Amino acid sequence: MESMASEIAQRLSRDAEAVCRHYLSSGRRQGRYWIVGDAENTPGRSLYVRLTGPTSGKGAAGKWTDAATGEHGDLLDLISANLRLSSLGEALDEARRFLSLPRPNPQPRTPQTRAQTGSPEAARRLWAMGSPVAGTLAERYLTGRGIVGKRTISALRFHPSCYYWREDEADAAEPETWPALLAKVTDIGGSLTGLHRTWLDPETADKAPLDPNRKAMGALLGHGVRIGRTTDILGVGEGLETMLSLRMALPDLPVIAALSASHLAALDLPDCLGRLYIAVDSDDAGRNAAEALGERARIAGIETLPLTCRREDANEDLRAFGLDDLRAYLRPQLAPQDVERLLPSSAA
Structure with missing residues (x-):
């Protein structure tokens, strides 16, 4: 497996820029490097990938480092981090898909027992x-x-x-x-x-x-769909499309979709959090859930700000009014110190 991983990583390095354009589309080329915020494709300049060089050894193409976290590796590691894959086998399968390579013949294995439905x-x-x-x-x-x-x-x-x-x-x-x-x-x-x-x-x-x-x-209680790496600020709400739309409008805001009003009210909050934005759905259940979560956050010493929309949720506003209008509507709802931090420079 180790030699196979090395071979796949070298194949990826031969087309390092194409790998970066596919998995790190929020970044851009700068000289011999691809620059982006982190391995999860957040906009920024912390992570850099070498685009030219030998296929292995010192100065090899495909080697990357995140200056903010100290993380580093090759393009196979980058794909794994980007998609949050849990095993080397998953990373290899994804790399083969990208490279249009066939999967190797499967090895005989013990049949899996059936997992309990819904578990x-x-x-x-x-x-x-x-x-x-x-x-x-x-x-x-x-x-x-x-x-x-x-x-x-x-x-x-x-x-x-x-x-x-x-x-x-x-x-x-x-x-x-x-x-x-x-x-x-x-x-x-x-x-x-x-x-x-x-x-x-x-x-x-x-x-x-x-x-x-x-x-x-x-198991859903307390958990959610996480998009972006949580820092001292976080946006939370119910629906998946709602939070994806909010992430489009505020690309540097990490978000969590709790998937329902009851799960939003019970969402576990990270200890590092200083400010919480709650996307409030327009129905009674949404308002009540936002109020319950906001009260829990305030007791924990977290500053809490609601984000409201004109229609049912952020995705309804995005589709009805467009991205620029959604950003303009959200702008006065942000903490003053977050306007430049969260809005693209053209919108801030």
Whole structure:
């Protein structure tokens, strides 16, 4: 496995700039380096990847370092960090997909026992079967919701044929299968605890004609879908598309989608947090959840600011009014010290 990983890493290094453009699209080339905020594709200048040089040894192409954290490695490590992959095997599979290489012949293995339906283990197995959303129906769905430039978010994957059990036919012999957008639910430490599935219609690239067309599995209480690395500020809210839209408007704000009002109210907050932005949905449940979470945060000494929209949520505003208008509407709701920090320079 080690020699195979070395070979794949060297293959990646021969086309280092293409790797960076795919997985670190928020960055840019500067001389012999690709510069970006971090391995998760946050805008910034902390992480740099060498684009030229030998395929191995000192000064090799593909070697990277994050000056803020001290993390470093090769392009295989970068892919693993970018997509938050949990094993070398997953990283190798993803690299082979990028390089259009066939998978090696599988080795015989002991059959897995069946995971309990809806359990965290079942969520982990389903997540492992997903692939990045870039170029898939999931990306078309997000684009249709006005959410663009998020094709390499590590918390999202696509499954082309995900089981769906109709709730009024729980005893049916066979489930249906539909394509699905998968969103990884993690705890504060980044461990996968659950999964959120949005089933999609391949003909319309919209949600599938199912009721409900979204379901979550695994351990959800206190956890959420995390996008971006939490610092001293954080944005939280209910819906996945809501928080992806907020992340588009405020690209340097790490966000968490709690997936429901009740889970938002119970969300675990990191100790490092100094200021919390809560995206408030317009219904009673959303307002009550935001109030409950805000009270918990204030008791913990965390400054809390609500973010409201004109329609039901940030994605409704994004689709109705456009990105520039959404940013302009959010601007006066930000703490003064966060305006330049969170808004792109052209909008600040």
